[in-house]
Amino acid sequence: MIKRCRACAEHHFYPRPFCPSCWSEDVEWVEASGDATLYTWSVVHVNDLPPFPERVPYVAAVVDLAEGPRMMTNVVDCDPDDLEVGMSLQATFHPTSDAVTIVQFRPAATVSAR
Numbered sequence: 001m002i003k004r005c006r007a008c009a010e011h012h013f014y015p016r017p018f019c020p021s022c023w024s025e026d027v028e029w030v031e032a033s034g035d036a037t038l039y040t041w042s043v044v045h046v047n048d049l050p051p052f053p054e055r056v057p058y059v060a061a062v063v064d065l066a067e068g069p070r071m072m073t074n075v076v077d078c079d080p081d082d083l084e085v086g087m088s089l090q091a092t093f094h095p096t097s098d099a100v101t102i103v104q105f106r107p108a109a110t111v112s113a114r
Helices: none
Strands: 002-005 027-030 035-044 058-066 070-075 089-097 101-107
Touching: 035 070
Parallel strands: 070 101
Antiparallel strands: 002 027, 035 058, 035 089, 058 070, 089 101
């Protein structure tokens, strides 16, 4: 899901109660495609903050969503040496608790049926 402005049709991320493009408060939730392209990334090898020490190394990335906004995320299920700027990615969802699920991305070729 992603926020879209009914006044100017722009999508925006992070979600907020107004459009950052035209300031309209007429915004709605719409289903996102889940498609993105890799803009940039960094491989994190050291992170002492819980729960990250057991997750290193991991890929911190910025992706361009097909709907337009850019967001920070992680790229999973991919060797960092195989990452390329502009590569196609697909959203995948990772539950971190019973109440919280985060969106991550993986190479589009590795995504199976949702």
